[in-house]
Amino acid sequence: MEAQAPSHVQSSWAYLTIFAALVVLTGTTVGAALAPLGHWHIPVALLIAAGKAILIYLFFMHGLESGRLVWLIVMGALLCLSILLSFTLADYRSRPDDSHLRGLRSAACEQCRTTSG
Amino acid sequence: MTTATVEPRPQMREPRPRGRIDYLNVDFGARSWLLTTDHKRIAILYLVSITLMFIVGGLFAVLIRLELATPPGDLVSADTYNRLFTMHGVVMLFFFLIPVIPSVLGNFLVPLMIGAKDLAFPRLNLASWYVYMTGALVALWAMLAGGVDTGWTFYTPFSTRSSHSYVIGTAVGVLILGFSSILTALNFVVTIHRMRAPGLTWFRLPLFIWSTYATSLIILLGTPVITVTLLLLAAERLLGIGIFDPRLGGDPILFQHLFWFYSHPAVYIMVLPAMGVVSELVTTFSRKTIFGYHFVAFASIAIAVLGFLVWGHHMFVSGQSVYASLIFSFLSYLVAVPSAIKVFNWTATLHKGSVAFQTPLLYAFGFIALFTIGGLTGLVLAATAVDVHVHDTYFVVAHFHYIMVGGTVMAYMGGLHYWWPKMTGRMYPEGWAKLGALIIFVGFNLTFFPQFVLGYQGMPRRYHEYAPEFQVLNVMSSAGATILGAGYALPMFYFLWSLRSGKEAGPNPWGATGLEWATSSPPPPHNFETTPTVTLPPYIYSRKEADVVG
Amino acid sequence: MLSANLVKPGVLPGALPHEAPATQEPLASQFADLYQQREVATLGMWVFLATEILFFGGPLTAYAIYGGRFSDDFVAASERLSVPLGALNTVVLLGSSLTVALAVRAARLGQFRSVSLLVLATIVLGVVFLGIKALEYSHDYAEGLIPGIRFTAEWRPGVEARHAELFFFFYFFLTLLHAVHMLVGLAAWAVLLLRTLRGRFSVRWNAPIEVAGLYWHFVDVVWVFLFPLLYLLRH
Structure with missing residues (x-):
């Protein structure tokens, strides 16, 4: 068995570089929010956030040097979360458009309010 | 291919002389139990507290079946009835079925089966029992204060707007249990x-271990x-x-x-460990290795994964x-595949085995039969068109009781009988135990089979009164519940009796493989005197099987 | 052979022969050696973090659905939050992650003076983060943005108050959940700081610092997602 102690120690500068990159990405995400991106705001913001998360995972949390098992655990949890998100969103996206009903409902509400009032 | 020196079973030791130290007599007094970090003692703490919760949930069931013995709502008011079935569901699901096999049998067996001295985090393990007790006490307090009437599903907006019962107290209890x-x-x-x-x-x-592992994944992610x-x-x-x-x-x-993202997988939290128990029972009492080990093992993982993809069928x-x-319906059918793999493989294991009809195997048979019925009626419910007809009827009630009571509780009882000698060092009385298994099987079917018919005829669930034409079947069900109750009471008596008067079990009364049988009964505080080394797959019962794998 | 000796200090439970006793975290009796104990500790934290992903995933799913349904009201409500304070807090938290990463590095190298200073810096940054958060909350209270308790949507005509309230509910729910995690982390760092000062850790045994570091980085990652999703909703 090999000595495990200072198995993989990066230089302090490596960590400082990662931190600088994270700060730059924070600035980018704020800048992107001000830019006229329309519907692309959230995808771009999530993309930048994912990039930051990957940096933190790989370097700060030593994702690079930890074994396959840790990677499996993280991916498993993310897969599970994506199931929750995608199946639930799929239900909402595939429901028939009932906005006309919503209008009717609020009209009916108005009516009952005025008649009772 | 080494063949000559294969030892079919892990090495067994002679029963130690009287006066040996085991996990039960190593220390005495309440403090030694309440502050223990020994996984075996924590399993016993869970055994006692979960059994108490089972009795509480059972009392609610008694009142429900009493009310339903006659068509009019004459025993309790509609409001009380709502609280009764809700509290029956909450207690039985969250405080009995979900923790029972992992926390009692799993806690006791996981370190023993893998040859470890204890779990990885013994103090966390004790903490989990205290958390369980806190959750249970909060929920019981909410029940004593007035109960909850939302159904165990807490559906909104009734639970948030209309219900005038202790929703938050109960929800907090369940949350803590989580x-x-x-x-x-x-x-x-x-x-x-x-x-x-x-x-x-x-x-x-x-x-x-495989099924406990799969169950743990569901618990962690759900x-x-x-x-x-x-x-x-x-x-x-x-x-x-x-x-x-x-x-x-x-x-x-x-x-x-x-x-349902949690609560559907929760069904597999209940039934997967039960399947693990049945795999152990079937091999031991047919004296054969499991048929298709890899299939059974991966079926557990497959059920865990698929279990997260089907919640919409509720x-x-x-x-x-x-x-x-439609997608949820299709995926629900897929779950039948790994479940069926398990049932077929158990059956194939029994085929041409030297089957010993001991009590644990009787319970395993009960599990296989009732789980199959429960599973097949689950397919009926997964069909979108049929579900509209039987949704919220007694058909659903019968279906999930076949899975949870017929499946999980049967397997738990089987496992408890099987490992009782390991846990206590004493044998239970075989004759009484067989009688108990028979009573439970008869009582169970008499209780719940009529409910399939009732539901298909259209009797809705969760009402305290019903149309007179449903009375015959309801009386059958209530009568069956009485028998079932007696069946559950019997083991409680003879298990307690056996603690003092049962036959000495010895380390391996069943002649089973598995590391838990390689140590004394009850095991010493650190499980093994020397850490065992494993050279063979599990369930090697004959020289021939050893040769095949050797 | 010397290195093997270092890794497996003693097969006897609890016994660490020929070692300076002051720097030892006792080996728990269920483990064979410190190496196994460390592996178990980090794996346990990773498994716990997996459940945490789903824990935050539940409300985020609900937020995604309502954000899609009431996007106009959610954007209007999001614009009420202070982007400068949010961005500042992001940098503060990222900075605390940096100090944690450096603390873990120093622990691996056995520089325990640096460890205690870096952990102290982490605690300070964490408290600053919570302080800024409290400042934001007090602004929200003054402006009547507390859902269910003190809420108005008069700041922008045409905004459906209930939907804006829903946005602020999720804002408070998620940030409070995050703040609770911060508090747990701060408590852990306080304990570890004391233990470091008492010389409980060594080159061979510093797993608690590493494990607490994993937790802290995860809490940081959560904020990395919460910041744009809550503060930066725009059209």
Whole structure:
């Protein structure tokens, strides 16, 4: 068995570089929010956030040097979360458009309010 | 291919002379139990507390069946009845069925089966029992204060707007219980990964370990969602914000999505460990290795994964999109595949085995038969069109009782009989036990089979009165419940009797393989005198089988 | 052979022969050696973090659904939050992650004076984060943005108050959940700081610092997602 102690120690500068990159990405995400991106705001913001998360995972949390098992655990949890998100969103996206009903409902509400009032 | 020196079973030791130190007599007094970090003692703590919760839940069931013995609502009011079936569901599901096999049998057996001295985090393990007790006491307090009437599903907006019962107290109890499950599951996953004895590779693990592992994955990934959903529910009820309330812009179906994302997989939390127990029982009492070890092992993982993809089949009539319903329906059929693999492999294991009809195997037979009925009626319910007809009828009630009581409780009873000699060092009385198994099987079927018919004829669930034409079947069901209750009471008596007067068991009364049988009964505080080394797959019962794998 | 000796200090439970006793975290009796104990500790934290992903995933799913349904009201409500304070807090938290990463590095190298200073810096940054958060909350209270307790949507005509309230509910729910995690982390760092000062850790045994570091980085990652999703919703 090999000595495990200072198995993989990066230089302090490596960590400082990662931190600088994270700060730059924070600035980018704020800048992107001000830019006229329309519907692309959230995808771009999530993309930048994912990039930051990957940096933190790989370097700060030593994702690079930890074994396959840790990677499996993280991916498993993310897969599970994506199931929750995608199946639930799929239900909402595939429901028939009932906005006309919503209008009717609020009209009916108005009516009952005025008649009772 | 080494063949000559294969020892068919792990090495057995002679029973130690009287006066030996085991985990039960190493220390005495309440303090030594309440502050223990020994997984075996914690398993006993769980055994006692979970049995008490089972009795509480059973008392609610008694009152329900008494009310339903006659068509009019004459024993309790509709409101009381709502509280009774809700509390029956909450106690039985969250405080009995979900923790029972992992926390009692799993806690006792996981370290023993993998040749470890204890779980990876013994103090966390004790903490999980205290968390369980806290959750149980909070829920019991809410019940004594007035109970809860929402159904165990806590559906909004009734639970947040209309219900005048102790919704938040009960929800907090369930939420706390969730943390207990998570701690236990985390302990199991880490222990199974990192604490196995030398030579105990993944494919040498007993199938109970595989199913416990799969169960733990579900607990870890599902439970946090219900925890946070119940927090949202409590916030909505306290603050009056429309998270799930359509009048305020919320969506009640979202609650159902989040709720069932955990609560459907929770069914597999209940039944997967039961399947693990049955795998152990079937091999031991047919004296054969399991048929298709890899298939049974991976079926557990497959069930765990597929279990997360089918929750929408609870919501076919809720207003969920029909397209989502179709996909959920299709995926629900897929779960039948790994479940059927297990049933077929158990059957094939029994084929041409030298079958010994001891009590644990009788319970395993009960499990296989009743789980098959429960599973097949599940397919009926997964069909979108049929579900509209039988949704919220007694057909559903009968279906899930076949899975949970016929499946999980049967396997738990079988496992408890099987490992009782290991846990206590004493044999239970075989004759009485066989009688008990028979009574439970008869009582169970008499209770719940009529409910399939009732449901198909259209009797809705959750009403305290019903049309007179349903009375005959309801009386049968209530009579069956009486028999079932007697069947559950009997083992409690003879198990207690056996503690003092049962025959000495010896380390391996069944002649079973598996590391838990390689140590004395009851095991010493640190399980093994020397860490065992494993050289063979599990369930090697004959020289021939040893040759095949050797 | 010397290195093997270092890794497996003693097969006897609890016994660490020929070692300076002051720097030892006792080996728990269920483990064979410190190496196994460390592996178990980090794996346990990773498994716990997996459940945490789902824990935050539940409310985020609900937020995604309502954000899609009431996007105009949610954007209007999001614009009420202070982007400068949010961005500042992001940098503060990222900075605390940096100090944690450096603390873990120093622990691996056995520089325990640096460890205690870096952990102290982490605690300070964490408290600053919570302080800024409290400042934001007090602004929200003054402006009547507390859902269910004190809420108005008069700041922008045409905004459906209930939907804006829903946004602020999720804002408070998620940030409070995050703040609770911060508090747990701060408590852990306080304990570890004391233990470091008492010389409980060594080159061979510093797993608690590493494990607490994993937790802290995860809490940081959560904020990395919460910041744009809550503060930066725009059209």
